[in-house]
Amino acid sequence: MTPVTPAFTDAEAHTRETFLALMWAMSYPGRVHTLPTPDDDTLAAFQAIGDTLLDLEVSYYTPDAVLNRHLQRTTSRFLEPSQAGYLFFPSVGEDHIAELAQAKLGTMLYPDESATLILGCTFDGTPITLTGPGVNGTAPITVGSLPAAVWDWREKTRRYPLGWDIILVAGNQVIGIPRSTSIEMG
Incomplete structure (x- = not known):
């Protein structure tokens, strides 16, 4: 008799696909991966990432009221930027730099307590070259x-194994930049 395995519900399948996209994005910095959300709906992408990463054991921060209402359903705790494990910024302006600068960097004893920044952006504009683990040579x-202050602050505070993991989100596409990755502007 062939064992019967339960099928994924739509929500489970969606979360699984999102997790896989994020996992591969962080494993191969600089490669674009696609989320199972509408092409141009950045808010839906942020909601899918929140549904995938957040649960009652972690914390988050977002300045976006609409996204916050959605993320509250995950049972994750909303905390200040200096205490949150995940910081969600669907758009980042100069007025957000002070909040981002508060993000946890981890400690030498517990580097895994650093924050993950999920930042909305576009995949055009400033050229950046990535190097490090998961990158074959360089990844432009x-x-x-x-x-620019986001990148400046990241480089000033990055002391591997300390630092932020960053997930860049443009529409339904993501690029991962782990704290082990070096960046060069221009």
Whole structure:
């Protein structure tokens, strides 16, 4: 007799596909991966990422009221940027730099307690070259709609194994930049 395995519900399948896209994005920095959400709906992408990463054992912060209402359903705790494990910014302006600068960097004893930044952007604009684990040589990307201060602050505070993991989101596409990845602007 062939064992019967239960089928995924639509929500489970959606979350699984999102998880796989995020996993591969963080495993291969600089490669674009597609989420199972509408092409141009960045909010839906952020909601899918939240549904995938958040549960009652982790915390998050977002300045976006609409996204916050959705993320509250995950049973994750909403905390200040200095305490949250995940920071969701569907759009990033100069006025958000102070909040981003508060993000946890981890400690030498617990580097895994650093924050993951999920940042809305476009994949055009400033050329950036990535190097490090998961990158075969170099990985050139272009990123727009993010203030230069985001990259400046990341480089000032990155002391591997400390630092932020970053997930860039443009529409339904993501690029992962783990804290182990070096960036060069221009």
